[in-house]
Amino acid sequence: MGLAQGSVAKISIRVALLAAVFSVFAATVRSSTQDVAAANGLQVDASYVYRLDTEANLTVEATFDLKNVKPNSRSGNTIYSYYFDGFAVPLPDNAVDVAVTDGTNDLSFEVITEEFEPEDGDEFDDGGEFTYASVRFRRNLNYGRTTKIVATYRIEGSEPRAEFIDRLNPAYALFGAWGLADPGRLDVTIELPAGYEIETVGNYMPMNTTEDGGRRYVAEDIEDPDDFFVTVIARNNEALVATPLDVADSQVTIRSWPGDDEWQQFAERNVTEGIPVLEKLVGLPWPEDEQFEILQSSEPNFHGYAGWYDSEEGQIIIDESLDTPIFLHELSHAWFNDKLTEDRWITEAMADEFARLAALELDEDAPEPDRPKDGYKNRYLNTWSTLTRGEDAEEWGYTVSAWVMFQLSEDVGAEAMDDIAVALFEGTAAYPDEDGDGRSLVDVDWKRLLDVAENIAGAEGFQTVLSDWVLLKAEEDLLAQRNEAQDEVERLAEAGGDWFVPNGLRNRLETWEFDDVERLVEEGLAVLASRDELADRSIAAGFEDPAVAEGLYERAFHNYSASEKKLAQWLEAIGVVESITERHAIEPSLVEQIGLWGQDPDAELLEVRDAYEAGDLDLVDAEAAQLRSLLDDADEVGAFRVKVAAAIAGAILLLVIIFIVRSVLKRRRRKRFDAWRRELDEKLPDLELTGV
Numbered sequence: 001m002g003l004a005q006g007s008v009a010k011i012s013i014r015v016a017l018l019a020a021v022f023s024v025f026a027a028t029v030r031s032s033t034q035d036v037a038a039a040n041g042l043q044v045d046a047s048y049v050y051r052l053d054t055e056a057n058l059t060v061e062a063t064f065d066l067k068n069v070k071p072n073s074r075s076g077n078t079i080y081s082y083y084f085d086g087f088a089v090p091l092p093d094n095a096v097d098v099a100v101t102d103g104t105n106d107l108s109f110e111v112i113t114e115e116f117e118p119e120d121g122d123e124f125d126d127g128g129e130f131t132y133a134s135v136r137f138r139r140n141l142n143y144g145r146t147t148k149i150v151a152t153y154r155i156e157g158s159e160p161r162a163e164f165i166d167r168l169n170p171a172y173a174l175f176g177a178w179g180l181a182d183p184g185r186l187d188v189t190i191e192l193p194a195g196y197e198i199e200t201v202g203n204y205m206p207m208n209t210t211e212d213g214g215r216r217y218v219a220e221d222i223e224d225p226d227d228f229f230v231t232v233i234a235r236n237n238e239a240l241v242a243t244p245l246d247v248a249d250s251q252v253t254i255r256s257w258p259g260d261d262e263w264q265q266f267a268e269r270n271v272t273e274g275i276p277v278l279e280k281l282v283g284l285p286w287p288e289d290e291q292f293e294i295l296q297s298s299e300p301n302f303h304g305y306a307g308w309y310d311s312e313e314g315q316i317i318i319d320e321s322l323d324t325p326i327f328l329h330e331l332s333h334a335w336f337n338d339k340l341t342e343d344r345w346i347t348e349a350m351a352d353e354f355a356r357l358a359a360l361e362l363d364e365d366a367p368e369p370d371r372p373k374d375g376y377k378n379r380y381l382n383t384w385s386t387l388t389r390g391e392d393a394e395e396w397g398y399t400v401s402a403w404v405m406f407q408l409s410e411d412v413g414a415e416a417m418d419d420i421a422v423a424l425f426e427g428t429a430a431y432p433d434e435d436g437d438g439r440s441l442v443d444v445d446w447k448r449l450l451d452v453a454e455n456i457a458g459a460e461g462f463q464t465v466l467s468d469w470v471l472l473k474a475e476e477d478l479l480a481q482r483n484e485a486q487d488e489v490e491r492l493a494e495a496g497g498d499w500f501v502p503n504g505l506r507n508r509l510e511t512w513e514f515d516d517v518e519r520l521v522e523e524g525l526a527v528l529a530s531r532d533e534l535a536d537r538s539i540a541a542g543f544e545d546p547a548v549a550e551g552l553y554e555r556a557f558h559n560y561s562a563s564e565k566k567l568a569q570w571l572e573a574i575g576v577v578e579s580i581t582e583r584h585a586i587e588p589s590l591v592e593q594i595g596l597w598g599q600d601p602d603a604e605l606l607e608v609r610d611a612y613e614a615g616d617l618d619l620v621d622a623e624a625a626q627l628r629s630l631l632d633d634a635d636e637v638g639a640f641r642v643k644v645a646a647a648i649a650g651a652i653l654l655l656v657i658i659f660i661v662r663s664v665l666k667r668r669r670r671k672r673f674d675a676w677r678r679e680l681d682e683k684l685p686d687l688e689l690t691g692v
Contacts, residue, residue, distance in 0.1 A: 040070070041068055041069050041070020041082055041143075042066060042067070042068060042069070042070075042084055042087075042141075043066070043067040043068075043069045043182060043185075044064060044065075044066055044180075044181045044182050044185065045064070045065040045066075045067075045181055045182070045185040045186075046062060046063065046064050046065075046179050046180065046181035046185065046186050046187070046225075047062070047063045047179075047186075047187040047188075047189070048060060048061070048062045048063075048177070048178075048179035048186075048187070048188045048189065049061045049062075049189045049191065050175075050177050050188075050189065050190045050191065050232075051191045052173055052175075052190075052191070052192050052193065052196075052232075052234065053193055054170065054193050054195060054236075055170055056157070056168040056169050056170050056173055057154060057168075058154065058155045058157075058168055058173070058175055059152065059153070059154050059155075060095075060151075060152065060153055060154075060155060061150065061151075061152045062089065062150070062151045062152075062179065063103075063148065063149070063150050063151075064087065064089070064148065064149040064150075064151070064181075065146065065148055066084070066087060066141065066146060066147050066148070066149065067144075067145070067146045068082065068083065068084055068141045068142055068143050068144065068145055068146075069143075069144075070082040070143055071143050072143055081142065081143065082142075082143060083140040083141055083142045083143070084137065084140065084141040085136065085137055085140050085141070086134060086135055086136045086137055087135050087137070087149055088132040088133070088134055088135070089109070089132055089133040089135055089149065089151045090130070090131075090132050090180050091111065091131045091132055091133055091151075091153060092131070092155060093113065093129070093130075093131045094155055094156045094157070094158065094164075094166070095131070095153040095154070095155055095156075096153065096154050096155075096156050097152075097153055097154045098111060098133055098151065098152070098153040099151070099152045099153070100133055100135050100149060100150070100151045100152075101149075101150045102138070102147065102148055102149060102150070103148045103150050107135050107136065107137075107138070107149065108135070108136050109133040109134060109135040109136070110133070110134045111131065111132070111133050111134075112131070112132055112133075112134050113129055113130070113131045114129060114130060115128075115129050116128045116129055116130050133151060135149055135151075155168070155175060156168065157169065157173070157174075157175070160257065160260045160262075160263060160320040161320055161321060161322070165298045165301045165302055166298075167257075167298045169239075169257050169258055169259065170236065170239040170258055171235070171236050171237065171238075171239035171240040171241075171255075171257055171258060172234070172235055172236070172240075172257060172296070172297055172298070173196070173232065173233070173234040174231065174232070174233050174234075174298050174299065174302060175231075175232055176229055176230065176231050176232070177190050177229075177230045177231075177232060178225075178228060178229050178230070179222070179225060179228065180225055180226075181222075181225050182225075183222075183223055183224060183225065184221050184222070184223050185221070186221070186222040186225040186228065187218070187219065187220045187221070187222070188205070188218075188219045188222065188228065188230070189216065189217065189218050189219075190205065190216070190217040190218075190230070190232060191210075191214065191215075191216050192214055192215045192216075192217075192232070192234055193212075193214045194212055194213030194214045195213075195236050195238070196215075196234040196235060196236050197234070197235045197236070197237075198215055198232070198233070198234050199232075199233040199234075199299075200217065200230055200231065200232055200233070201230070201231040201233070201302070202228075202229050202230040202231050203219065203222075203227075203228050203229065203230050204219075205217035205218060205219045205230055206218060206219075217230070231302060233299050233302070235297070235299075237255060237295065239258065240255035240256060240257065240258075240295065240296070241255065241256050241257070241258055241264065242254070242255050243255075243256065243264060243267075243268060245268060245271055245272055247271060247272055247275050247276070247286070248275050248276065248279060248285065248286035249285070249286070249290075250286060250288055250289065250290045250291070250292060251290055251291055251292070252271050252275070252288075252292045252293075252294065253291070253292070253293045253294070254267045254268060254271060254293075254294050254296075255293055255294065255295045255296065256296045257296050257320070260296065260320060262322070263296060263320050263322065266322045266327075267294060267296070267327065270324060270327045270328060270331070271294065271331070273362055274324075274327070274328050274331055274358055274362065275331060277358045277361045277362060278328065278331060278332060278335075278354060278358050280361075280418075281354055281357050281358055281361070281414075281417065281418060282332075282335055282354060282418055282421045282422075283418030283419070283421055283422045284335065284421065284422060284425055286334065287334050287335055288314060288334050289314060291314065292314050292315065292316075292334075293313075293314065293315040293316070294315065294316045294318065294330075295315055295316070295317045295318070296318065296319075296320055297317045297318070297319065298319055298320065299317060300317060300318065300319055301319050304391060304394060305394075306318065306319050306321065306323070306326045306329075306330075307319055307326065307327075307329075307330045308330070308333075309330055309333035309334065309337055311337050311338065311339060316330045316331070316333070316334075318330050324359050324362065324364040324365075324366075325352075325355050325356060325359045325364070325366050326355075328354075328355035328358045328359055329351050329352055329355040330351075331355070332350070332351035332352075332354045332355050332358075333347065333351050335350075335351075335354075335421070335425070336348075336350040336351045336354070340424065340425065340444055341424075341443065341444035341445060342443075342445075343382070343444070343445050343446065344384055344385050344386060344397070345381040345382070345384050345397060345400075345401040345404070345470070346401075346444065346445070346446070346449060348397070348398060348401045348402075349401035349402060349404055349405035350405055350421070352369070352398075352401065352402040352405060353402070353405040353406055353408075353409050353417070354417070354421075356368075356369075356406070357409070357414055357417070368406060369399070369402040369403050369406050370399070370403070371403060372396075372399050372400045372403050372469070379396060379400075380469065380470055380471060380472050381397065381400055381401055381404065381469055381470040382446060382470055382471060382472055382475060383472070384396070384397040384401070400469050403469070404465055404466070404469050404470060407461070407462070407465045408420075408453055408459060408462050408465065411453075411459045411460060411461050411462055411465075412453065412457040412458055412459050416457040416458065417457070419456050419457045420449075420452050420453055420456065420457050423452045423456050424444050424448065424449070424452060427439050427440045427441065427442075428440065428452070428456065429506075429510060430448070430451035430452050430454075430455040430456060430509075430510060431451070431455065431501075431506040431507075431509045431510050432506075433500065433503070433506075433554075434500040434554070438506075440510055442510055442511055442512075446466060446470055446471070446475070447478075447482075447512050450462060450463065450466060450479075451509075451510070463479065466479070467479070478512065481514050482509075482512060482514065484514075485508070485509060485514040485517040486509065488517055488518055488521045489501055489505050489506075489509060489517065489521065491521065491525075492505070492521045492524050492525060492528075495524075495525055495528050496524075496528055496553075498550075499528065499531070499550050499553055499554065500554050501554075502520070502524060502553060502554055502555070502556040502557070502560075503554065503555050503556065503557055504520060504556055504557035504558060505517065505520050505521070505524070507557070508520075520559075523559065523560050524553070524556075524560060526560075526564075527549075527553055527560045527563050527564060527567065528553075530564070530567040530568070530571065531549065531553075531567060533571065534546065534548070534567060534570050534571055534574060535547075537571075537574045537578065538574055541574060541577055541578060541581065542609075543609075543612065543613060546570060546615070548566055548567065548570050548615070549562075549563040549566040549567050549570075552566055569617055570617065572617075573612060573617040573620045573621070574612070576608075576620055576621060576624045577608060577609065577612050577620065577624070579624075580605065580608055580624040580627055580628055581605065583627075583628060583631055584601055584602075584605050584627065584631065586631075588631075588634060589635065589638075590638075591634075591635055591638035591639050591642065592631075592634035592635050592638050593634075593638065594637075594638035594641050594642060595633065595634035595635055595636065595637030595638030595639070595640075595641065596630070596634045596637075596638075597641070599630055599634075601627060601630060601631060604623065604626065604627040604630060605627060607623045607627075608620055608623040608624045608627060611623050
């Protein structure tokens with residue numbers, strides 16, 4: 001929706017000017033010593049009938065029943081008789097084919113236009129003019145007498161782009177219905193043909209449907225004619241001139257008023273050239289379906305706007321002005337509407353800025369928005385919604401929102417505005433993962449816009465702009481919390497080095513939920529301290545940094561239990577390696593060396609280290625336990641071996657002794673035997689003896 005540029009002239013202004021005539025309706029009089037003019041004695045009953053036909057001819061029949069209610073008066077011997085000799089029939093200044101009768105015969109009249117000079121404090125500061133038909137009675141209207149005047153005229157609608165917004169053509173009619181009479185003595189009837197979509201704005205008028213399908217609105221005995229005004233908006237889209245255009249893989253149909261070729265050509269150029277430019281600037285394709293319509297209408301002007309975008313109907317309704325930025329603004333709403341965000345100022349601001357950039361691309365005049373007046377600083381855009389309507393509120397909202405988005409565009413550069421638009425539409429994370437990926441499911445509002453502007457487009461001064469023009473006190477406090485949370489997370493990020501900020505913290509920044517950010521940062525720092533300890537101890541032990549638990553840390557959401565457990569296991573394992581290495585380094589005693597005969601402690605230690613390098617922590621424990629047992633048992637094994645060796649040596653010595661003894665004894669027996677034989681041989685020389 002775009003605000004109409006400049007002040008929109010309302011039809012009701014004409015009525016207010018004409019109302020000034022009513023006080024001088026009885027001003028045309030004659031006087032004599034006996035006959036004087038009736039200053040305020042004319043009773044006026046009036047019935048107005050407005051008739052619109054299918055060719056947009058609007059005729060008015062105003063019937064006035066007039067009665068002189070000013071009685072004669074007497075002063076001394078003089079009798080004063082009050083009469084009226086004419087009547088001023090109020091006319092809109094675009095009335096033509098005026099005719100006045102007394103119901104039967106024509107009456108003479110003159111159409112007069114006079115300047116209207118408002119009094120001090122009058123809402124019409126520039127003054128104005130009013131038109132009326134000065135009608136002469138056939139005879140003076142004396143006290144108690146009545147007469148009738150029937151005025152008929154046709155209203156010509158203003159030309160496109162004229163000052164007043166009333167329009168009359170076969171496709172579109174916008175006009176005001178009113179009447180002037182005494183309180184309680186005015187009737188107004190509006191008769192409309194079938195085939196129109198009708199909207200009335202203003203005083204309530206009961207409606208009934210006629211036999212031919214038309215509509216008839218009637219208000220009777222109107223108590224306050226001066227305040228009675230009904231605006232009639234009648235649309236017949238079938239009578240619009242359709243210009244279908246193929247653009248951006250869809251069909252956009254321009255529906256213009258019959259006869260307004262200038263606007264039709266203007267709209268066609270802005271559609272065929274403007275939509276591709278907007279696609280490039282926004283960074284996204286034209287989002288509408290294959291069928292989309294742009295309707296020419298003055299209806300938005302009546303409500304104070306230049307146009308509006310209707311997402312449900314798939315159409316833009318826009319006024320007849322030849323203003324390229326306004327036209328492009330409404331086209332931009334195809335992207336920037338309540339489907340993107342419920343924050344009105346964001347959709348209007350982005351539509352305005354992208355329209356300005358597109359107009360510049362098309363070499364059209366697109367002035368930078370004016371800086372809002374300082375008085376607007378005590379009103380904040382986050383309070384502006386469809387519920388805060390009113391001319392002042394709308395001017396403030398459109399002015400400030402355009403300024404805010406222009407400041408962002410100047411901050412990041414026009415070429416980066418598409419990054420902001422794409423991120424908002426596609427849900428690009430403002431706090432992505434290490435690869436720059438991530439999706440945000442956060443609704444688009446000022447918080448999301450700020451994150452995207454700063455983290456994706458590189459905005460540096462947007463916070464100040466938001467604080468000055470957008471945020472309420474509570475939102476300022478929330479922004480301060482967000483900045484503190486970002487500082488805390490940045491502290492963790494610096495400590496983390498190659499380890500990226502955990503998912504849980506990035507999510508809390510994305511969703512602006514800061515309650516446990518400090519806790520998660522402190523716990524994260526503790527995890528990083530364990531990581532650093534593990535790296536230092538591993539390197540000191542001759543290993544590379546195992547770099548474990550990084551993924552667990554980065555995926556942590558509510559706590560770091562998984563990474564804490566992992567690091568604790570590794571710290572325990574490096575402790576085992578350190579301990580067994582120290583044990584292995586102790587020089588074994590002689591007995592322990594004997595106990596280690598046939599073993600290879602160095603190879604066993606290598607098994608422990610290999611298991612650690614492979615990340616097999618269970619095997620580290622098993623291999624270390626085996627090596628420790630081997631080393632611890634070496635003394636006992638060595639002592640046993642010594643004892644066994646001693647026992648074996650004793651046994652061998654005993655056997656040797658026994659062998660020696662036996663050998664000695666055997667030699668001794670042999671010697672005795674040999675001696676006995678010699679002795680025997682000597683005693684028995686002829687006896688042959690055999691060995692025993």
